[in-house]
Amino acid sequence: MAARIGIVNVSQTQKTVTSTTLRNADAAGIAEAVQVLRAGGLAAFPTETVYGLGADATNARAVAKLYEAKGRPSFNPLIAHVADIAAARRAGKFGPLAEKLATKFWPGPLTVVVPEAGIVCDLARAGLNTVALRVPKHPVAQVLMSAFGKPIVAPSANRSGHVSPTTADHVFADLSGRIDFILDGGATPLGLESTIVDCTSDTPLLLRTGGIPREQIEELLGAKILDTPNAAGKALTAPGRLASHYAPRATLRLNATTARADEALLVFGPKLLNGAQDTKMTLNLSPRGDLVEAAANLFAYLRALDASGATTIAVSPIPQEGLGEAINDRLTRAAAPR
């Protein structure tokens, strides 16, 4: 794809206006992204989960720009992405629990929260004494991280509160004119953010469901994993778990068993809902009922249904197992009142 320059949409509240370059994620494109990061700029890139908006994790000015571009409350800390477990051990203090999880699931869609080790800047950690770390599996992310050589903070590359991006076009639609660079590496294979596990004590806590299903973590640890940060008497430490998040414009109606003509419809599995043929638009996350396929389609389909202009998106029930738990988590938050 040819380079594209962002259409700059200047609003009065928008302070940073910049032109956004979109490039293919080949060797030259990745080298350009590295230059952008070295210069303290913002470069979006694909990971196996969703597109991330990258900045140098050691550069507070770059991180400040990132918060501004996303419109993210600065109390919401970021995940630092590194090339391998050795780099992760330099940025955070790994106990036996973090070691075990990282050894099993990295590279991959798992983020561990561990005590920080003085590399990732305070602003990126939102002042916490812990740091969230992840080694992504996507080949483009891998090459980018190795070439850059320092941790890269990367929240999902969307405006704060919007649906996470699974294609470079989603990133462009949300952040064009607010960031420097986008690496286009095609659609992200997984389509759901990483699972986040707090490893700051001996008791693991599930801070966010995601690409690694709960069952796989419990199998590895041989125990149930607690899933509310408050369950162990801690303060809420994953502010991304605000009730309203991943929000389309339309209202979501979950666990729908019938569909109305004025609604858009999101279904799962071979059985269509009554009224499905009359809706504004119907999309099936996975006609064969595969939760992995459904996860990969979720955010793109929410965007498409939202763009249909329907004021309500009806969603049929999704099984609460495997990746279904994370899918239902995102849908519940997309449906929350705001």
Ligand code: TXA
């Ligand atoms: O799959 C992913 O994780 C994607 C890709 C780009 O890697 N990234 C992502 O980042 O989803 P973001 O910023 O959208 O979500 C980061 C989450 C937030 O809920 C934040 O509160 C939590 O991680 N987090 C970050 N640092 C933390 C910390 N020290 N303690 C607890 N939670 C933390």
Ligand code: MG
């Ligand atoms: Mg996000």
